[in-house]
Amino acid sequence: MSESPVKPWLSLSTPYSGRQGQGSEKQRRSTWRSDRSVYHYVFVLVLLGVLTLILWNVGWLFNRVNIAMLYLLPVLYSALRFGRGPAFFAASLGVVLFDFFFVPPVLNFSVSDFRYLISFNVFLMVAGLTATLASRLRAQLKEATRREEQTSILYRISRQMVSLTDLASMIATLEQQVSNALHMPVVIVLPQADGRMVVEKTADHAWLNELDQTFASWAFHHGQMCGRGTEYFKEAAGLYLPLKTEANVYGVLCIHIGLSVPSLDLERMTLVEALSSLAAISIARFKLEEEAKVAHLAAESERLRTVLLDSISHELRTPLASIIGAATGILEGEGVLDVADHRELIATLRAEAVRMNRLVTNLLNMVRLESGMMRLRKQWCDIEDLIGVALHQLRESLAEREVTVDLPDDLPGVHVDSVLIEHVLVNVLSNAIKYSPEKSEIALHAYVVDHTMRVAIKDQGMGIATEERARIFEKFYRSPRNKHITGTGLGLAICKGIALAHGGNIWVEAADSSGSTLVLSLPLTSR
Amino acid sequence: MTAHGARILVIDDEKSIRRLLKVNLQAHGYAMFESESGADGILKASEMRPDLIILDLGLPDVEGHQVLKQIREWSRVPIIVLTVREDVEEKIAALDQGADDFVTKPFALGELLARIRVWLRHIPKQEEPVLTFGDLTVDLAQRLVLHHQQPVKLTPIEYDLLKVLVRHAGRVMTHRQLLQEVWGNYNVDESSHYLRIYIGHLRKKLERDPARPSLILTEPGVGYRFIVAYEEETNAKD
Numbered sequence: 001m002s003e004s005p006v007k008p009w010l011s012l013s014t015p016y017s018g019r020q021g022q023g024s025e026k027q028r029r030s031t032w033r034s035d036r037s038v039y040h041y042v043f044v045l046v047l048l049g050v051l052t053l054i055l056w057n058v059g060w061l062f063n064r065v066n067i068a069m070l071y072l073l074p075v076l077y078s079a080l081r082f083g084r085g086p087a088f089f090a091a092s093l094g095v096v097l098f099d100f101f102f103v104p105p106v107l108n109f110s111v112s113d114f115r116y117l118i119s120f121n122v123f124l125m126v127a128g129l130t131a132t133l134a135s136r137l138r139a140q141l142k143e144a145t146r147r148e149e150q151t152s153i154l155y156r157i158s159r160q161m162v163s164l165t166d167l168a169s170m171i172a173t174l175e176q177q178v179s180n181a182l183h184m185p186v187v188i189v190l191p192q193a194d195g196r197m198v199v200e201k202t203a204d205h206a207w208l209n210e211l212d213q214t215f216a217s218w219a220f221h222h223g224q225m226c227g228r229g230t231e232y233f234k235e236a237a238g239l240y241l242p243l244k245t246e247a248n249v250y251g252v253l254c255i256h257i258g259l260s261v262p263s264l265d266l267e268r269m270t271l272v273e274a275l276s277s278l279a280a281i282s283i284a285r286f287k288l289e290e291e292a293k294v295a296h297l298a299a300e301s302e303r304l305r306t307v308l309l310d311s312i313s314h315e316l317r318t319p320l321a322s323i324i325g326a327a328t329g330i331l332e333g334e335g336v337l338d339v340a341d342h343r344e345l346i347a348t349l350r351a352e353a354v355r356m357n358r359l360v361t362n363l364l365n366m367v368r369l370e371s372g373m374m375r376l377r378k379q380w381c382d383i384e385d386l387i388g389v390a391l392h393q394l395r396e397s398l399a400e401r402e403v404t405v406d407l408p409d410d411l412p413g414v415h416v417d418s419v420l421i422e423h424v425l426v427n428v429l430s431n432a433i434k435y436s437p438e439k440s441e442i443a444l445h446a447y448v449v450d451h452t453m454r455v456a457i458k459d460q461g462m463g464i465a466t467e468e469r470a471r472i473f474e475k476f477y478r479s480p481r482n483k484h485i486t487g488t489g490l491g492l493a494i495c496k497g498i499a500l501a502h503g504g505n506i507w508v509e510a511a512d513s514s515g516s517t518l519v520l521s522l523p524l525t526s527r
Numbered sequence: 528m529t530a531h532g533a534r535i536l537v538i539d540d541e542k543s544i545r546r547l548l549k550v551n552l553q554a555h556g557y558a559m560f561e562s563e564s565g566a567d568g569i570l571k572a573s574e575m576r577p578d579l580i581i582l583d584l585g586l587p588d589v590e591g592h593q594v595l596k597q598i599r600e601w602s603r604v605p606i607i608v609l610t611v612r613e614d615v616e617e618k619i620a621a622l623d624q625g626a627d628d629f630v631t632k633p634f635a636l637g638e639l640l641a642r643i644r645v646w647l648r649h650i651p652k653q654e655e656p657v658l659t660f661g662d663l664t665v666d667l668a669q670r671l672v673l674h675h676q677q678p679v680k681l682t683p684i685e686y687d688l689l690k691v692l693v694r695h696a697g698r699v700m701t702h703r704q705l706l707q708e709v710w711g712n713y714n715v716d717e718s719s720h721y722l723r724i725y726i727g728h729l730r731k732k733l734e735r736d737p738a739r740p741s742l743i744l745t746e747p748g749v750g751y752r753f754i755v756a757y758e759e760e761t762n763a764k765d
Contacts, residue, residue: 357633377615377748380720382727384738385745392744405738413723418747419615444738 040082044090075127079134087131161282189216190251216252229263243280250283319352369497376417390425406445420498427491436461458517469508536577538568565589583609599625605646615748645697692753701750
């Protein structure tokens with residue numbers, strides 16, 4: 001799978017590497033050749049000289065056909081080593097030397113036997129053919145090696161790209177790799193939100209100047225490469241390649257070549273183009289992934305919003321209906337209601353308002369958790385104290401209950417956000433009250449296990465089925481068995497969120513005979 | 528025991544809250560003035576010379592904290608602020624800026640009335656040597672603490688802490704205030720650890736059920752409050 005990004009641009013890049021920068025290529029290559037080839041020709045000359053000298057001295061051992069064959073060796077050698085030019089030179093010189101030294105009349109260019117002219121021609125033809133074949137072989141070998149090298153570079157980079165998950169590190173890696181491959185400073189410029197091309201990190205790229213940004217901007221907007229050695233702005237110090245896929249231009253790869261350095265040769269040009277395509281594909285992949293993520297999130301939040309709306313409209317309306325009903329009853333029932341009824345209606349008013357308040361608190365906390373706005377304000381607290389505050393808050397609902405609190409004497413302090421943990425305890429306790437028979441016992445037990453503080457809250461309710469133990473902490477999940485009891489399915493999800501934010505957790509412990517036990521676990525940090 | 532005729536200024540932009548307070552405060556014998564904005568509140572505070580101010584921190588025109596600061600520049604009148612439940616930092620900031628106490632919204636009226644009583648009653652009662660709260664008696668002159676008529680052995684720090692708490696009975700004491708008064712130490716982050724340990728010790732010695740304290744209550748994230756007897760009564764009634 002990781003290979004796939006390599007192939008497409010290889011085929012893509014080849015066609016335009018031929019088009020671009022060919023003129024300058026020829027020119028540059030010829031000058032380059034002249035330096036090196038003088039040495040090659042001299043070498044061929046010396047080789048033939050030495051061969052002639054040896055053959056001149058021991059020539060009586062061979063007949064002329066053998067000698068002619070031996071003159072093919074330097075041709076073959078130079079064809080393989082230096083290419084066609086030196087090989088042809090070796091062949092021609094070989095014929096001349098053979099003629100001069102070994103064909104009678106010796107030490108004379110004239111030929112007595114005209115059949116030798118045929119031999120010379122055959123020799124030249126064989127030599128020429130050999131030279132052509134050998135040099136082609138050499139060129140193919142060179143090409144194969146070059147391709148292999150480029151492929152391995154690209155393969156390595158593309159594999160790295162696949163493993164990276166954020167844009168910044170991907171860009172950094174790309175810059176690093178291209179820079180390593182070319183031994184030149186490299187920067188990738190991405191367009192800002194307003195479409196301007198601004199360099200991301202200035203400190204690392206001191207060489208960048210206004211001009212670079214202008215050229216980069218040009219390359220970006222025209223979707224064409226420019227700079228040193230290309231059709232546009234060929235005198236520039238850098239080379240600017242748009243990072244483009246078929247659909248889009250994502251940025252510009254700027255390579256700082258320098259004013260005094262010749263532009264890139266064809267091989268490196270091909271590599272650079274391949275790399276820029278790879279960069280474009282990587283960035284495109286990243287952008288697409290991001291877009292997909294956003295789309296997924298949007299869909300998910302849409303779904304949540306619907307569930308939330310359904311759940312809230314029901315949950316808010318129920319207490320509101322009671323409140324409005326009770327208030328209307330009081331207003332309209334003046335003189336009709338006796339004191340006890342009156343009091344009962346008022347008690348309903350308050351209980352329903354309290355319920356709504358709890359719902360709103362839960363909703364707000366849920367929003368905070370979801371939006372990442374939940375900021376922990378940690379303090380050292382005693383778990384005993386937090387339990388006390390939670391019980392105090394619920395004192396009215398707990399008035400009829402027997403609550404046992406089992407706390408060892410030497411419990412360490414916990415470093416937590418006291419308001420949020422209190423909220424967790426209140427939520428769990430409210431659930432225990434809600435889902436267990438009236439006047440049944442609720443037991444709290446705090447203890448230390450494995451460097452964590454655990455608070456177990458046990459009720460005498462109907463318990464929680466094994467398959468539901470994880471699900472009850474999901475947002476909006478409500479057990480089908482409890483349809484008759486109202487609730488949003490938010491409370492425990494918030495508890496879980498808060499516990500996780502503290503580096504703790506909350507779960508349902510395997511139940512014994514009756515009731516369910518929820519365990520809140522908080523990490524113990526050393527003071 | 529209500530301070531009849533005491534003048535209370537309520538600064539809150541919510542009309543329903545002002546109406547609720549007006550009905551209830553007048554029923555309890557207080558004279559109530561109201562103001563619906565910060566700027567007007569500051570003005571009324573100087574004109575009406577109230578005995579107590581109830582200030583909502585979420586005002587539309589001026590930051591509640593700003594109102595607090597401006598009033599504190601020239602007046603020591605007790606100020607009780609109304610805040611929303613989660614905002615621990617806002618509570619602490621308000622107390623640091625000179626608010627005397629807070630009530631969290633949505634509040635039970637009984638709670639607010641209890642706070643008002645504490646603050647109106649507080650001034651004349653300051654120097655009493657013997658304080659009694661239900662089963663607990665603290666004799667400040669003799670450094671003696673009696674629980675169910677039995678002397679309780681307290682370490683010097685525990686005694687100092689209890690003394691600060693009972694002297695400010697009914698009022699919230701922030702971690703900072705307690706640390707400052709007992710240890711003379713301002714570093715809240717480092718020392719609040721000791722504070723909670725000593726509060727734990729005190730509860731073990733004085734509370735019936737330390738897990739459900741009825742004397743030394745925790746104000747989550749803010750500090751502690753020593754509950755006065757009649758508050759206990761109202762709670763029991765609930």
